Amino acid sequence: ETLGLKDGLYSIGIGVDSSLLSDKVLQRSNRQYTELEGNGGKIDFIFRKTFDVTLPEPGQIVAGEEFTVSWEEVDGAAYYTVEPVVSEEPYKKSGTSFRSSASDKNGERQFTTNYAVFNVDMLRNQFIIRFGGDGTSIEPLTVLGAFLPGAEYPIVVNAFDGDGKLITSSIPLRSYYDSIPSVTVEGKLTKGEEMILRRDYTGAIAHYENILNDNPHDVEALRYLVRIYGTGWKLDEKNLEKAYEYEKRYGSITGDNKMLINTLNIMSRDEIKENSEIIGLAFEQAKDDIDENEYYFLSRYYIALGNYEAAREMLDKTDSVSDKLVYLNMYFGDYTKAAENLQSKNYYLSRLASNKIINAVRELGKNPPTARDRQVFNDFLLKLIKGVHYENGQSLYDETVKQIENDNIKTILYEIYLENHWNRYV
Structure with a gap:
């Protein structure tokens, strides 16, 4: 509970003794920010116990072309994903690592059953590793991919609800990859x-x-x-x-x-x-x-x-909603669709999903801006769509906002400015 906070958007975090997190997962909210309006607001931090992966066992050797991942069912789960852990130095188990959901042998990434079967060759083609390189040549894993013979790959399973919100995972907030289920493909490099x-x-x-x-x-x-x-x-x-x-x-x-x-x-x-x-x-x-x-x-x-x-049209075919789809809809003057995007459960964690911004976008649909304001705003949106380097964001915002008279556009511009952290380059 807090006292004396003005209405607005707040990012809220809590401190927890890490020793309590050896078997816990934070059930994430669909929103990164809490919006206080009138009588305040509320955010819940819910910690769920992890669930067990029954296959593979830690260090399991894969002798053939396929292996199975299975897990215990989670109450309330609409689907599961399986994420191999891929490291920059797979034979040394060191360097930068990342997790990404894997497609099974049928090309599916979301599983409604408590198991999935994976094809090693398909996985090797799927994971194009994009580590940095030395500036003159690409990293070997960019060519080789993942699931190299003789290298160990930890496996993580996640459970999600019907809104795509993480319920819990097989890996706790405090863990080490060498203690969780993993697979090692038999054989050696050619x-x-x-x-x-x-x-x-x-x-x-x-x-x-x-x-x-x-x-x-x-x-x-x-x-x-x-x-x-x-x-x-x-x-x-x-x-x-x-x-x-x-x-x-x-x-x-x-x-x-x-x-x-x-x-x-x-x-x-x-x-x-x-x-x-x-x-x-x-x-x-x-x-x-x-x-x-x-x-x-x-x-x-x-x-x-x-x-x-x-x-x-391409972005509209995807399951998730990206900033670029929002910007494109506003660029084409489809403010109603842009507002729907911002309200979607599939829109990623962003301060742009606040009621203040959604209402401002809707107002542009009801009361269109002047031709001049719309042209300036569209020029700004087009630069965002193409990509703006962080260091150029502040000057772009300053040049744009001083030409705008419409208060709703100014509101949207300012939140984009904050969302992209351009204020850090003042």
């Missing part, structure tokens, strides 16, 4: 994979192209050449024409036509624009198997080409 791991990309290219001279259908050679040529193993060494040719051959053999798209997803807007023809061909090849991740990349592709209506 000669070409060892070359990639030690950053000998030139040698790996020669090795794999020699293999293709003898066997044009070698899946390993095609997979890694798509990734090496698609990402560019060092500065100015990208060759998308070769990557696309190998991708077509790889897809005809395996049925997987999305590896090049997954690889190209790390491109900047300028790179997308420069290579739009090849990217368009890659999407055409994979058009029958596009999912949410590809819709996001497609939206970036259309933004780079200046086709903002198509970008909005």
Whole structure:
């Protein structure tokens, strides 16, 4: 309980003795901020006990192409996700690590049962690791992916309610990855994979192209050449024409036509624009198997080409609601839809979801701004849609707000300014 706080948005945290969190998970709210209006507001911090993963056991060896993850059921869970833990140095279990939901052998990511079966080869294609590199060459895992033979990968399972809110997880707030279920794929790296791991990309290219001279259908050679040529193993060494040719051959053999798209997803807007023809061909090849991740990349592709209506259409196909979809709807004057976006349970944690902003957006629909205000606001939105560097945010905000007369637009601008933390670069 607090006294004397003015109406507004507040970010609230609590301090808890970490020894209490060895078997607890924080059930997260759908909102990061609490909004105080009139009689105050309320936020609950709910800690739930973890649940058990029954398979795999810690350190379980995967001898074949598939493995099963199973877990105990959680009351109130609408679905579960399975997240392997991928580290920058998988053989040393060190460096930066991340968790990302994995698709099972049927391509599903959300499971309503208490088990899922995963295909190792599919997982290796799914995880394009985007660690930084040394500035002159890509990280080996960007090419090799995850689930390398002989490396251990911890497994985390999460339970969500029908609104997509985390209920609890198999991993507590205080834990160590070496104490949780994990899998290790049997086998060892091939000669070409060892070359990639030690950053000998030139040698790996020669090795794999020699293999293709003898066997044009070698899946390993095609997979890694798509990734090496698609990402560019060092500065100015990208060759998308070769990557696309190998991708077509790889897809005809395996049925997987999305590896090049997954690889190209790390491109900047300028790179997308420069290579739009090849990217368009890659999407055409994979058009029958596009999912949410590809819709996001497609939206970036259309933004780079200046086709903002198509970008909005792609983002509207995704399950979640992003800032860019909100900005695009406002850019096209669809303020009612933008307000609906901000109220959606699928909108991510943001201060823009406050009643103050939602009401301001709605008012723009009821009482449209002047042509001049709308043009200035749209210019601002378009810069956001394309991407604004943090250091340029303050000047962009200052230049925009001084030209605006509409109070509702000023309210929206200020909250965008705070949400993007541009005030840190004053």
